[in-house]
Amino acid sequence: MSENHPDGFLKHPREAIAYRDPAARIGDYKEVYQETWEEKRLAAQGARCMDCGVPTCMGGCPIGNIIPEWNDLVSRNQWLEALERLHATNNFPEFTGYTCPAPCEPACTLAYNDSPVAIKSIERAIVDRGWDEGWIVPEPPARRTGRKVAVVGSGPAGLAAAQQLNRAGHEVTVFERDDEIGGLMTYGIPDFKFAKFRVARRVDQLSREGVAFRTNVEVGRTMPLQTLRDEFDAVCLAIGAQQPRDVPMPGRDMGGIVFAMDYLVKENRRQAGKEISDPVSAKGRNVVVLGGGDTGADCVATAHRQGAKQVVQISINTKAPPERNSGNPWPEWPLIYRKTYAQEEGGEEEFSLDTVAFLDTDGDGDVNAVGAERVEWTYDRNGRRVEKKVLDAELKIPADLVLVAIGFRGAQMGPFANSGLEVTPRGTIKTDARMMTSLPGVFAAGDANMGQSIVVWAIGEGRDAARCIDGYLMGASKLPASLRTPNPPLNV
Ligand SMILES: Cc1cc2nc3c(=O)[nH]c(=O)nc-3n(C[C@H](O)[C@H](O)[C@H](O)COP(=O)(O)OP(=O)(O)OC[C@H]3O[C@@H](n4cnc5c(N)ncnc54)[C@H](O)[C@@H]3O)c2cc1C
Ligand code: SF4
Known part of the structure; x- marks a missing residue:
């Protein structure tokens, strides 16, 4: 029990930083969360x-x-000290403070029979305050090692690896195929979920610390991987897992069927005032989003902001229960139904629908409807669908625009086809316990190593890879180990 505030949870109800009113926020691309928070209230939450x-x-x-x-420090108004604690484990707390699904919160002891501590809100408040006060500044290393590391990919994993390696004294260059740094934080996650100035601010910090950035370089295509291996002492592949899963169904080649990522990135580019080839707009259209996950939710919210006539998000799976079942106890992540921020803004959700065909009812070559079956699934004990019973095979859902958001198949390995890099059956880059790939001195981190995941895992992966690379280069590493891999074996 806390000595400083033993009965805080009895005095203060949970109060997280709120989201803006759905009716107001749907009309703009500003972040969906309340912009400001009150110091006193957050201290009470701590x-x-x-x-x-x-x-x-x-x-x-x-x-x-x-x-x-950091909860305790915030409760005692020691915000700078709280920021230092936060940065000890997390390079970019605003990346997580704004976007993390917060698996910490259902694991909080209070969540057993009460509302958990508003951990994510406190994290965001600490880092917001840090930026406002000018406490977040470049921290260049005191000494250089003379070793050079190339980081390929500039998402949260690549940026975390780059910052850690640079702070260990290595000379780091980040190579990125896009025209902007940030990976999915920049191109993928909608602007209204994560404002892009937050990435630019960190890129500026890293640049001032000494990290070099090279955009518009696709390693394996415009720059051979072997060149990096020759010119650098180690390479870290943090290329993400953005290979989209497709729906090979009759009618797939019709117009109006677009991968979610293509759609979302075009909107990110439009918001940034950049050139877009083949723009896609949901304005005035019946939109069907295939996929019940978070990428699908971001498509729903984007379509509403573009002025869609109707948006239906389809999930093949059965709707999750409203409460935990007995096989899913605290402190596990609760497998329950949650209405997404996107559905709060409008649209319909359909569950247990198996899409079977794209239909072109007027013969113009563009999709007009999605054919689907209403089904009932039997699941195995691992949650895999094993058997389906068709309840209605004749469903037709109007659709002038179909957004395919049914997940990802692993890393985009096309450019590395003849490199000798081995991949796993899941399409990720194969690594050993040191996070080294099948090529000596080449490491992999983030979604490329673990499959499409969440931002906080990517940051952790980048930090772990940095420690492994530092150990590989120097024989030992003083970089902090994460909770997941407290002591990754070093140069063995
Ligand atoms: C639409 C969407 C919304 C999401 N929303 C959330 C969310 O709200 N919260 C959350 O926690 N997670 C979210 N995620 C997941 C999260 O964004 C990822 O887990 C995270 O970004 C992975 O980081 P990464 O650095 O491993 O890879 P990425 O962010 O994918 O970055 C990989 C980078 O590598 C570059 N690259 C690839 N190949 C090459 C090459 N050959 N040469 C040079 N560069 C290359 C890519 O251009 C990209 O910039 C979302 C994902 C998607 C798709
Ligand atoms: S980064 Fe960790 S502490 Fe922060 S919201 Fe995510 S799970 Fe919680």
Whole structure:
């Protein structure tokens, strides 16, 4: 029990930083969350933390953020110290403070029979304050090692790896195929979920620390991987897992069927005032989003902002229950139904619909409807669909624009086809316990290593890879280990 605020959770109800009114936010591309927060209220939220002997919240956070410590510091108005604790485990707390699904919160002890501490809101408040106060500044290394590392890909994994390696004294160059740095934080996640100035600010920090950035370089195509291996002492591949999963159904080659990522990136580019080839707009159209996940939700929210006539998001799976079932106890992530921020803004959700065909009813070559079956699934104990019973085979859903958001098949390995890099059956880059690939001195991190995941995992992967690379180059590493891999074997 916390010494400083033993009964905070009895005095203060949970109060997270709110989202803006859906009716207002749908009319713009500003972030969906409230822009400001009150220091006093956040301090009270920090005081709700019981500082449990075993902080299960930290186990829920993939990078092991030292949550009880910064909760306590915030409750005592020690914001600078809280920021230092936060940065000890997380290079970019605003990336997570704004976008993380917060697996720490259902793992909080209070969540057992009460509302959890508003951990994500406190994290965001600490880092917001850090930027506002000018506390976040470049931290260049005191000494250089003379070793050079190339990081390929500039998403959260690549940026975290680059910052850690540079702070260990290595000379780091980040290579990125896009025209902007940031990976999915820049091109993928909608502007209204994560404003892009937040990435630019970190790129500026890294540049001032000494990290070099080269955009419009696609390694394996415009720059051979072997050149990097020859010119650098180590290479870190943080290329993401953006290979989209397709729907090979009758009618797939019709017009009006677009991968979610193509659609979302075009909107990011439009918001940035950049050139777009073949623009896609949902304005006045019946939109069907295939896929019940978060990428699908971002498509729903984007389509509404573009002025869609109707948006239906289809999930093949059965709707999750409203409460945890007995096989899914605390502190596990609750497998329950949650209405997404996108559905709060409008649209319809359909579950247990198996899409079977794209239909062109007027013969103009463009899709007009999606043919689907209403089904009932039997699942195995691992949650895999094994058997389906068709309840209605004749469903037709109007669709002038279909957005395919049914997941990803692993890393985009086309450019590395003849490189000797081995891949796993899941399409990720094969690595050993040191995060090294089948090519000596070449490492992999982030979604490229673990498959499409979430931002906090990518940051953790980048930090772990940096520690492994530092150990490979120097024989040992003083870079911090993450909770997941406390002691990755070093140069063995
Ligand atoms: C639409 C969408 C919304 C999401 N929303 C959230 C969210 O709200 N919260 C959350 O936690 N997670 C979210 N995620 C997941 C999260 O964005 C990813 O897990 C995370 O960005 C992975 O980071 P990464 O650095 O491994 O890869 P990425 O962010 O994918 O970055 C990989 C980078 O490598 C570059 N690259 C690839 N190949 C090459 C090459 N050959 N040469 C040079 N560069 C190359 C790419 O251009 C890209 O910039 C979302 C994902 C998507 C698709
Ligand atoms: S990074 Fe995510 S899981 Fe970790 S403390 Fe922050 S919100 Fe929680």
